[in-house]
Amino acid sequence: MKAERFLGAAIATSAIALTSSLAAAQEPVRIGYSISQTGIFADAAVSQQTAYELWQSEVNAEGGLLVDGERRPVEFVVYDDQSDQGQAVRIYESLITDDEVDLLAAPWGTALHFPIVGVLERYQFPVVGNTAASVQLQEVAPGNIWFPTSAIPDRIAARLVEIIQENGYSRVAVMALQLPFSLEVYEYVVPALEDAGIEIVVDETFPPGTNDITAMLVQAQNAQADAILSLTYPGESVMYMNQAREVGIEAPFQFVLVGPTIAFFSQIFGEGANGIVTIGHWSPNRDDWPGARAFFDNYTETFGFPPDYLDSVLAYMSMEILEQAVAEAGLDHDALREAISTGTFQTINGDIAFDGVQNATTPTMLLQLQGGVAEIVWPPVEATADYQPIGE
Amino acid sequence: MNRTAILPLVLALLFAAGLLLPALTTGYWLGVALTFFMWVGLVQSWVILSGLTGYLSLGHAVFYGLGAYVMVLTWGQMPFELAILSAGLACVLLAVAIGVPCLRVRGPYFVILTFGVSELVKFIVVNIEAGLGRAGRLIFGAPLIETLYYWIVVLALVATALAFLVSNSRLGSGLRAIREDETAAETTGVPVTRLKVIAFALSAFVPGMVGAVMVLRTTYFETIHVFNPITSFTIVTIAIIGGSDDVRGPILGAAFLMILSETLLVNAPEVYMIILGALLILFVLLVPKGIAGGLSGLLARRRREGAP
Amino acid sequence: MDLLLSPQLLASALVLGTLYALLALGLNLIYGTMRLLNIAHGEIVMIGGYVVYWASTLLSLHPFIATIAAALGAALLGVALFGSVLRPMLRSGELMARVEANSLLIFFGVSVILQNLAALAFTASPRGISFLDEIVEIGTLRIGADRLVVIIVGLAACFGCLALFRLTTLGLAIRAIIQQRDAAALVGIDIARTNMAVFALGFGVAGLAGGLVAMIEQVSPFMGFPYTIAAFIVIILGGLGNLTGSLVGGLLLGVVETYGVALTSASYRSILLYGVFIAILLIRPEGLFGKRRQR
Numbered sequence: 001m002k003a004e005r006f007l008g009a010a011i012a013t014s015a016i017a018l019t020s021s022l023a024a025a026q027e028p029v030r031i032g033y034s035i036s037q038t039g040i041f042a043d044a045a046v047s048q049q050t051a052y053e054l055w056q057s058e059v060n061a062e063g064g065l066l067v068d069g070e071r072r073p074v075e076f077v078v079y080d081d082q083s084d085q086g087q088a089v090r091i092y093e094s095l096i097t098d099d100e101v102d103l104l105a106a107p108w109g110t111a112l113h114f115p116i117v118g119v120l121e122r123y124q125f126p127v128v129g130n131t132a133a134s135v136q137l138q139e140v141a142p143g144n145i146w147f148p149t150s151a152i153p154d155r156i157a158a159r160l161v162e163i164i165q166e167n168g169y170s171r172v173a174v175m176a177l178q179l180p181f182s183l184e185v186y187e188y189v190v191p192a193l194e195d196a197g198i199e200i201v202v203d204e205t206f207p208p209g210t211n212d213i214t215a216m217l218v219q220a221q222n223a224q225a226d227a228i229l230s231l232t233y234p235g236e237s238v239m240y241m242n243q244a245r246e247v248g249i250e251a252p253f254q255f256v257l258v259g260p261t262i263a264f265f266s267q268i269f270g271e272g273a274n275g276i277v278t279i280g281h282w283s284p285n286r287d288d289w290p291g292a293r294a295f296f297d298n299y300t301e302t303f304g305f306p307p308d309y310l311d312s313v314l315a316y317m318s319m320e321i322l323e324q325a326v327a328e329a330g331l332d333h334d335a336l337r338e339a340i341s342t343g344t345f346q347t348i349n350g351d352i353a354f355d356g357v358q359n360a361t362t363p364t365m366l367l368q369l370q371g372g373v374a375e376i377v378w379p380p381v382e383a384t385a386d387y388q389p390i391g392e
Numbered sequence: 393m394n395r396t397a398i399l400p401l402v403l404a405l406l407f408a409a410g411l412l413l414p415a416l417t418t419g420y421w422l423g424v425a426l427t428f429f430m431w432v433g434l435v436q437s438w439v440i441l442s443g444l445t446g447y448l449s450l451g452h453a454v455f456y457g458l459g460a461y462v463m464v465l466t467w468g469q470m471p472f473e474l475a476i477l478s479a480g481l482a483c484v485l486l487a488v489a490i491g492v493p494c495l496r497v498r499g500p501y502f503v504i505l506t507f508g509v510s511e512l513v514k515f516i517v518v519n520i521e522a523g524l525g526r527a528g529r530l531i532f533g534a535p536l537i538e539t540l541y542y543w544i545v546v547l548a549l550v551a552t553a554l555a556f557l558v559s560n561s562r563l564g565s566g567l568r569a570i571r572e573d574e575t576a577a578e579t580t581g582v583p584v585t586r587l588k589v590i591a592f593a594l595s596a597f598v599p600g601m602v603g604a605v606m607v608l609r610t611t612y613f614e615t616i617h618v619f620n621p622i623t624s625f626t627i628v629t630i631a632i633i634g635g636s637d638d639v640r641g642p643i644l645g646a647a648f649l650m651i652l653s654e655t656l657l658v659n660a661p662e663v664y665m666i667i668l669g670a671l672l673i674l675f676v677l678l679v680p681k682g683i684a685g686g687l688s689g690l691l692a693r694r695r696r697e698g699a700p
Numbered sequence: 701m702d703l704l705l706s707p708q709l710l711a712s713a714l715v716l717g718t719l720y721a722l723l724a725l726g727l728n729l730i731y732g733t734m735r736l737l738n739i740a741h742g743e744i745v746m747i748g749g750y751v752v753y754w755a756s757t758l759l760s761l762h763p764f765i766a767t768i769a770a771a772l773g774a775a776l777l778g779v780a781l782f783g784s785v786l787r788p789m790l791r792s793g794e795l796m797a798r799v800e801a802n803s804l805l806i807f808f809g810v811s812v813i814l815q816n817l818a819a820l821a822f823t824a825s826p827r828g829i830s831f832l833d834e835i836v837e838i839g840t841l842r843i844g845a846d847r848l849v850v851i852i853v854g855l856a857a858c859f860g861c862l863a864l865f866r867l868t869t870l871g872l873a874i875r876a877i878i879q880q881r882d883a884a885a886l887v888g889i890d891i892a893r894t895n896m897a898v899f900a901l902g903f904g905v906a907g908l909a910g911g912l913v914a915m916i917e918q919v920s921p922f923m924g925f926p927y928t929i930a931a932f933i934v935i936i937l938g939g940l941g942n943l944t945g946s947l948v949g950g951l952l953l954g955v956v957e958t959y960g961v962a963l964t965s966a967s968y969r970s971i972l973l974y975g976v977f978i979a980i981l982l983i984r985p986e987g988l989f990g991k992r993r994q995r
Contacts, residue, residue: 037661037824038661038662038816038819038824040922042819042824042922043824043825043826043920046825080661082661085610085612085614085617086427086606086609086610088610089423089609089610090420090423090424090426090427093418093419093420093422093423093537094419094420094423096419097418097419097420098419110528111528111612111614111617114528114530114610114611114612115609115610115611115612117611118611122536134528136528139530139532140530175966178518178519178522178527178967179527179616180527180528180614181527182527183522183525183527187525187527204965204966204967205522205966205967206966206967206969207515207518207519207967207970207971208518208616209926209969209970210966210969210970211716211926212712212715212716212957212961213966214708214709214711214712214958215703215709215958215961215962215966216966217708218702218703218708218709219703222702222703222706235918238917238918242916243712245835245844246708246835246842246843246844246847247708248835248842264825264826264828264918268828268830268918270830272833448804450804493982494982496982497981497982497985500737500803500804501981501985503804504737504804504932504936504981505978505981505982508933508974508977508978508981509978511929511970512970512971512974512975512978515970515971515974516971518970519967519968519971522967625808628805632805662816662817662819662820663816663820665813665815665816666812666813666816666817666820668812669808669809669810669811669812669816670809670813671809672805672806672809672812673805673806673809676798676802676805676806677795677798677799677806680798680802
């Protein structure tokens with residue numbers, strides 16, 4: 001099982017902590033969360049779980065989490081939510097009322113973040129979220145949950161129109177999977193393209209479970225699309241890559257929404273994935289972000305594959321924010337809430353501060369796979385590498 | 393004491409305890425009890441059609457999902473009590489509309505047909521939502537868990553009462569006649585089509601309302617999640633394990649499932665599912681009347697042996 | 701119009717159709733002879749997929765050989781399941797009647813068990829092999845070599861099975877059982893032995909399909925269910941127990957899925973599929989090519 005595989009690393013590091021410091025004598029800080037170990041999110045949630053485990057082993061190696069000037073070892077209290085919303089709600093309720101954990105970490109994805117908002121509000125328990133992204137999170141009342149992502153659909157849409165316009169592409173094919181995140185991007189990008197006067201040559205949505213998109217790709221090909229937006233989740237993103245290659249799509253700009261930043265994508269497609277543009281706001285190659293490179297290297301060394309540039313990074317960042325807020329405010333919920341709301345935090349993704357529930361500092365960016373690494377290519381002022389059209 | 397009086401008494405105690413629980417505890421136990429009564433409500437309803445007639449519905453998730461959809465559509469437009477009732481009525485209408493053509497189809501064809509209808513409705517809603525430009529709806533200002541919990545207990549009670557009344561009525565005898573031999577029942581003048589459609593409509597009522605309440609619990613509506621076919625499969629599994637022609641069956645089955653899941657799910661989710669699969673097979677083959685039927689058999693044997 | 705004439709679309713329809721036909725053949729064989737609805741069919745596909753994945757990564761077997769191993773392994777599993785569980789039950793008429801009536805539930809249990817055993821053994825992470833990823837050009841058609849292999853091997857297997865039913869004594873016995881089970885026993889057909897062969901063949905074909913799937917897609921413990929559903933839709937289209945019908949039905953479903961979507965909109969894909977499925981069940985439950993049942 002996944003958990004067991006990573007336990008090895010955790011045990012090894014806590015052994016070091018035991019011999020090298022007095023922290024072991026302290027009462028542990030218990031952090032609870034639910035993980036989608038089974039069900040439809042099981043394969044996706046690995047990115048998040050691994051980042052939590054890495055953070056835990058690193059903190060414990062330093063002697064533990066700094067609380068009121070003392071270092072205390074971190075202990076996780078984890079339950080499987082079966083990728084089920086009702087289970088996630090139940091688990092967070094009982095983590096708070098029965099396990100009485102000191103702190104909470106977030107569950108996986110938008111679909112499980114939103115259900116627990118009500119629980120957090122009721123018990124006034126602050127949680128730094130991570131892997132949720134939706135325009136609807138702007139409607140969540142601030143105070144008990146924060147979303148460090150800057151990959152929000154309306155802003156992604158704006159960035160896409162920018163990069164398409166500035167590179168002179170004029171014929172766009174849009175294909176969107178009928179699931180929340182992809183559909184939200186679709187809802188914002190289509191009118192934005194129209195407003196910019198860019199022609200949309202293919203405009204389709206398709207249901208989950210679809211296993212052939214050749215018809216849409218042939219249409220895009222026949223219409224000589226020079227920019228393709230494949231608004232898809234990992235499974236359908238793989239399908240896009242395979243069938244686009246088969247149809248012989250050579251559009252210079254190809255955007256694939258979710259998938260390209262996950263390790264398996266590069267493993268399957270290797271060189272063939274080069275040039276694909278995707279969402280994300282992080283790259284190990286930003287020298288001005290302390291710890292970015294170290295995180296990439298440590299993660300890769302611990303688990304044997306590179307981190308997801310989006311979900312693993314967000315999960316790790318959320319724990320860094322929590323760590324720094326606790327160092328300042330201790331475990332008291334009100335003090336913690338105040339610290340998270342007003343503080344500025346040094347993370348592997350640069351300095352982060354919140355405005356309401358949202359990340360107020362990190363601009364929305366686009367990444368491009370170049371030579372097996374994801375580089376930030378847009379906007380140019382944030383870039384770690386120049387955008388390179390496919391086939392040039 | 394009269395034996396027939398024991399069952400209503402035990403049931404009354406169970407539901408009274410259910411209603412008192414929020415005064416005693418919150419958190420974990422309330423969450424467990426809520427899930428338990430949710431399954432009781434769903435399975436008791438399912439039994440009205442499938443337990444009595446043998447027409448196995450593998451599509452009851454469609455009612456749960458539609459009920460949830462009615463709730464999010466009307467959220468903020470009408471009082472939620474009214475929305476819950478509307479959800480139930482919408483599902484009754486859907487059941488009649490589906491039932492008239494589908495209940496002509498028998499045996500395994502009916503089983504896969506109900507599954508297909510449930511998936512079809514799911515994808516229609518997915519498509520409508522995509523067309524509306526909505527992708528997942530967040531609900532603000534949902535009632536507290538205690539309020540939702542009382543609703544679920546009451547719905548479980550309504551479903552249990554319905555199942556009990558139908559089972560002991562002329563409608564129930566008619567439905568059982570259909571299960572034994574539909575053609576024979578028809579020739580002796582049982583209005584089979586009408587009875588089946590009525591049973592289907594009754595079995596859709598509470599699940600729609602349960603779906604409407606449960607979406608307020610998660611406060612986030614995603615079509616794929618509320619129409620999850622796992623719900624249909626779990627209903628059937630509970631009914632088979634508990635027993636489906638006995639009002640105690642769904643309660644025993646749901647209790648059994650809760651005990652199993654609370655002890656195993658936390659630490660070994662895969663093992664839990666494997667055990668559940670194995671139990672389903674064993675009960676179908678060896679204890680076709682479920683725990684409830686097995687218990688009755690044991691009691692009857694003991695009484696016979698004990699009798700002078 | 702260009703779109704409908706595109707050879708790409710035809711190739712896609714063929715890939716899907718072939719896989720669907722192959723999936724349905726195994727399922728229908730077991731239903732036709734034994735009246736068992738094997739809802740765990742997709743899990744046999746999953747097991748076939750894992751055999752190919754592990755055999756080609758750990759043992760560095762060529763995926764072709766691994767696929768044959770997957771088919772043989774699945775066939776063995778079928779024989780084992782039949783021999784250990786079903787054969788003893790066949791002796792008890794009452795028990796077998798119960799198995800038949802509730803086969804859907806029993807095999808649902810089997811499917812849950814297999815899925816979670818696989819999840820325990822291999823974790824939930826999807827895995828894929830990279831195999832034959834070059835593009836073949838035939839005239840104006842471009843197709844991945846792996847998908848071309850699926851069409852060729854899949855169709856060959858389908859026609860091989862149909863030839864076996866038509867030309868061999870085993871095939872004759874199988875067809876006899878499908879048509880008139882009781883009469884078949886009377887004329888001296890060894891029902892138990894034939895049924896065991898049916899299980900081997902049905903599972904083997906599913907394992908083969910799994911091997912082919914592993915060449916073009918990732919494998920994961922919970923991948924099986926959509927394949928089961930697809931196979932169910934096909935055998936309803938072609939008629940339960942109608943073996944030729946499932947070949948035609950599979951290809952037809954591939955065509956409906958690709959051309960139906962091209963003609964209307966991609967967003968209607970699942971509605972179209974389930975709509976056809978339900979319409980056939982309601983209007984012609986014996987399938988498009990089935991004979992009307994005698995009342």
